[in-house]
Amino acid sequence: MIPETINHAGANGEENPLLEVIDLKTWFPIKRGLFSIGAGNVRAVDGVSFTINRNETLGLVGESGCGKTTLGRTLLQLEKASGGEILFNGVSIPSLGRREMNRLRRHIQVIFQDPLSSLNPRMNVMDIVTEGLVQFGMIEGSRQEHAARLLQEVGLGRDAIHRWPHEFSGGQRQRISIARALSLKPDLIICDEAVSALDVSVQAQVINLLLKLQESHRLSYLFISHDVSVVSNIADRVAVMYLGQIVEIGNAADIIGNPMHPYTRVLIAAVPVAGGKRIDAHIVRGEAPSPASPPEGCRFHPRCPEVMAHCKQMPPPVTTLENGRMVMCHLYG
């Protein structure tokens, strides 16, 4: 059973994490030929563990195909987990029935990259932002009042209520998506490349809005992005994902200021910084291999600038350091 309101403290009075993910796996079977013979699995998410506390933002960075979007979708049960556990406020998400899961959805909302395709073009803004409220029977008073209040929170005027998604610019549409996500008073919002399609000047506005809403609503975010710079400006903690695995996780300032995993270093060094030192391209080699056939040993070894002989055979050990920092690399094992 899911309680209507979530207890913000555990049984013993101490705060437990809002979300706890343990050894999560999402594999997609590859089928070939006439009889759909199994030809292995694409291991999109392959043994991922992390926690998100209340009022905290975990930034999840990685390049395209690393599994970060699949991870977000698995948390929402839009993909089925192949193994592992997801505990949301102590409740196991994969073992929930459909009706129970639908009730839990109120607490976990999502904002996607492209608001134009995630907003129904045939619904006006009022219907979009209050649809969830109606669905969950949370409407008191008029829909119009609710909509106006939500739009005000995201910096849009009352005049937006009766307009349609296509009438807005990209930044305004993303504000509408945020208002919709906010409407159900969620605890966790999964932002999947939520600001990636926006122009710089508007992107900064939306990041600031997300930060403001986090303070006023005690929200937690899972902020998924390929952009390390953006993540470093919004996240309390950062997880770096490569080929289905989290290779490093820790406080944002520690990860950005002192990256330990060679992949994290490469990822940070490859960001062009206006006014900074020009990038030395020789630090990065090749492209990420397919998650259908990840390399033996450490998955990063074919591209790693610090590769050693045993990296090619043995999977790297998980090293836990102070301040909740974890790194998965032979350099520290």
Next chain:
Amino acid sequence: MNNQLLDIRNLSVRFDTDEGAFNAVDDISLHIDRGESVGLVGESGCGKSVTALAITRLIPSPPGHIESGQVIFEEHDLLRLKPSALRNIRGASISMIFQEPHSALSPLHRIGRQMIEAIRFHREMSKTAAWEYARDWLSKVGIADAEERMYAYPFQLSGGMQQRIMIAMALMLSPALVIADEPTTALDVTTQAQIFSLIRDMKENDASLLLITHDMGVVWEMCDRVVVMYASRIVEYGALNDIFVNPVHPYTIGLLKAIPTLAVGGKGRLAAIPGQVPSPLAYPKGCNFQDRCEHVSDRCLQDNPALFEINTGHAAACVLADKGDITPAG
């Protein structure tokens, strides 16, 4: 001989749409010297891509047409050239690299065939010689198993590899000018870094580069000079240091401040520019940036500001740059 390779003079491009007519590019002038890399930056819809397409007359028409101006390239006005003469320039003297290689490559033909076709259109070369020439270029841009890749279809290759092929095709005929429109935007940062160094290495043969991007970091990596566009107009231009160290136009200053940098000190608010870009169908009278500018004055609401020169090669279209004693630059 003149050192200027490309000289765009007072170019205006007009679009006639169902909602109304507007200038996507409004009276802009810019030049590129031989061997120089110029970054054209601005946000989506500011007219930077339309400018790039106008140079080689690739504006889709209708709805667009070049209203006025000149594009002087090696002493010819490209806007008045016969189509056959223009075809000989496109792809050879001026080549283009687009953001999405998979839409620029033909999905129906193998890589080798596409490359050979381009080579033999511009050069007298046997099929065998063109094949070898193309294959060698694939190796030069860092593609392993080049011979094998010549037989591949674009969909069989990753985005990074497709972009390498686009770069090979853009450079293989020794162009004088390469126009690159957001060449790394669709790529991962690690691949982007590889593409940067590739374009830098390849430019050693003195080609000029017009790089169109929304990313100031990319400009810093690749360019000698910067031209900033906002709402169909050029608002500031200058050398790399003029723009990054001493920007004058409030939009340039705001844009630089709004870029999220690697925050070592943890999370925090960014300096955003308030408001949004006006619709090209409803540009205000006077300066297009007036609604978002903190220095707005009566004068800004009246006149579209001219580009005032701040020092040699650095100018801003803002009354703040008007010292009163200097004449407007170009």
